[in-house]
Amino acid sequence: MSTLIIADHDLGVLSPATARVIHAVAELGPIEVLVLGQDTTAVAAEAAKLAGVTKVIVAHSAGTADGDVQVIETLAPRYTYLVQSAGSVGKDRMPRLAARLDLMPVTDIVGILGPTRFTRPIYAGNALQTVTDNQPQHILTIRASAFRAAAGGNDSPIEAIDVPVISAAKLIAQHRTESNTPDLATAQIVVGGGVALGYSENFKLIEQLAKKLGAAIGATRAAVDAGYAPNDWQVGQTGKIIAPDLYIAIGISGALQHLAGIQGAKKIVAINSDPEAPLVKLADVALIGDLFEIIPQLIAELEKAGVNR
Numbered sequence: 212m213s214t215l216i217i218a219d220h221d222l223g224v225l226s227p228a229t230a231r232v233i234h235a236v237a238e239l240g241p242i243e244v245l246v247l248g249q250d251t252t253a254v255a256a257e258a259a260k261l262a263g264v265t266k267v268i269v270a271h272s273a274g275t276a277d278g279d280v281q282v283i284e285t286l287a288p289r290y291t292y293l294v295q296s297a298g299s300v301g302k303d304r305m306p307r308l309a310a311r312l313d314l315m316p317v318t319d320i321v322g323i324l325g326p327t328r329f330t331r332p333i334y335a336g337n338a339l340q341t342v343t344d345n346q347p348q349h350i351l352t353i354r355a356s357a358f359r360a361a362a363g364g365n366d367s368p369i370e371a372i373d374v375p376v377i378s379a380a381k382l383i384a385q386h387r388t389e390s391n392t393p394d395l396a397t398a399q400i401v402v403g404g405g406v407a408l409g410y411s412e413n414f415k416l417i418e419q420l421a422k423k424l425g426a427a428i429g430a431t432r433a434a435v436d437a438g439y440a441p442n443d444w445q446v447g448q449t450g451k452i453i454a455p456d457l458y459i460a461i462g463i464s465g466a467l468q469h470l471a472g473i474q475g476a477k478k479i480v481a482i483n484s485d486p487e488a489p490l491v492k493l494a495d496v497a498l499i500g501d502l503f504e505i506i507p508q509l510i511a512e513l514e515k516a517g518v519n520r
């Protein structure tokens with residue numbers, strides 16, 4: 212039994228999610244990593260260092276899920292498990308792959324109980340389901356934040372392959388959101404803002420605090436829908452799943468759909484004027500009061516203490 216993990220990477224950097232996926236499936240057998248992309252030398256070198264990896268395969272990608280899946284499908288007969296993180300790229304590729312191979316994928320895995328038994332959240336994270344997958348091959352997406360990262364120190368071989376693809380789709384252009392803040396999905400600290408901020412201008416307060424702490428910025432769907440924060444900041448059931456060491460939730464009530472995205476947070480600080488808000492009750496520390504008074508005070512205290520990451 213062997214495993215092919217499809218690496219996540221961006222701008223020439225291997226995503227920390229891949230090291231977590233490698234650790235998650237380490238017990239399932241030997242692991243090879245597929246790096247799909249263009250100019251991926253540095254990414255492949257990073258992947259080759261991760262413990263448990265026996266080989267890194269590099270293949271050209273034209274940047275479409277359609278084409279990428281054809282490459283994975285060509286390699287698929289060699290492997291029992293075909294795995295990627297449950298990030299937006301994995302969510303795009305793996306169900307397509309499953310359809311082409313006529314298999315049912317097991318998605319959003321947060322626990323591996325054995326070669327065919329997996330745990331995954333259902334009902335927006337309100338319950339955990341254990342599933343048995345008795346198919347001859349397994350297509351899995353892993354919720355990376357639920358697992359520790361594989362260690363480094365390895366030196367596995369890197370092999371380049373050439374797989375011709377005929378893609379119906381063509382990548383015309385990519386429009387990126389520029390951001391200097393850490394990636395939400397893997398950040399150690401996240402500062403999240405809710406609709407209580409009132410205006411997009413006021414989100415600058417959240418950004419200032421996040422900058423001081425070296426944190427990523429999150430938002431509720433209500434704040435995103437109101438136009439105060441961009442889409443890719445949304446945390447929750449229909450947004451990103453986060454698992455930081457510290458989540459500072461500012462003016463956020465704690466609706467179930469938001470809580471579905473923050474269950475992996477190790478410590479939660481809630482800043483809210485309502486002591487009865489669900490997130491206040493759930494938080495490890497709650498600061499009750501007006502966010503427009505508390506945040507500037509917090510920033511001033513951090514400045515006094517010389518905290519500036």
Ligand SMILES: Cc1cc2nc3c(=O)[nH]c(=O)nc-3n(C[C@H](O)[C@H](O)[C@H](O)COP(=O)(O)OP(=O)(O)OC[C@H]3O[C@@H](n4cnc5c(N)ncnc54)[C@H](O)[C@@H]3O)c2cc1C
Binds near residue numbers: 407434467
């Ligand atoms: C199908 C579906 C999917 C959804 N997916 C998501 C999702 O992925 N993520 C998500 O976040 N939501 C999601 N939602 C929306 C969710 O139900 C809530 O509406 C949303 O999370 C509420 O956002 P909020 O906490 O910013 O706003 P509110 O619930 O309005 O809470 C605002 C909070 O701010 C506090 N407050 C107000 N003024 C101040 C002040 N001056 N100082 C301090 N505190 C103050 C209030 O006490 C309140 O607790 C989804 C809903 C549906 C139906």
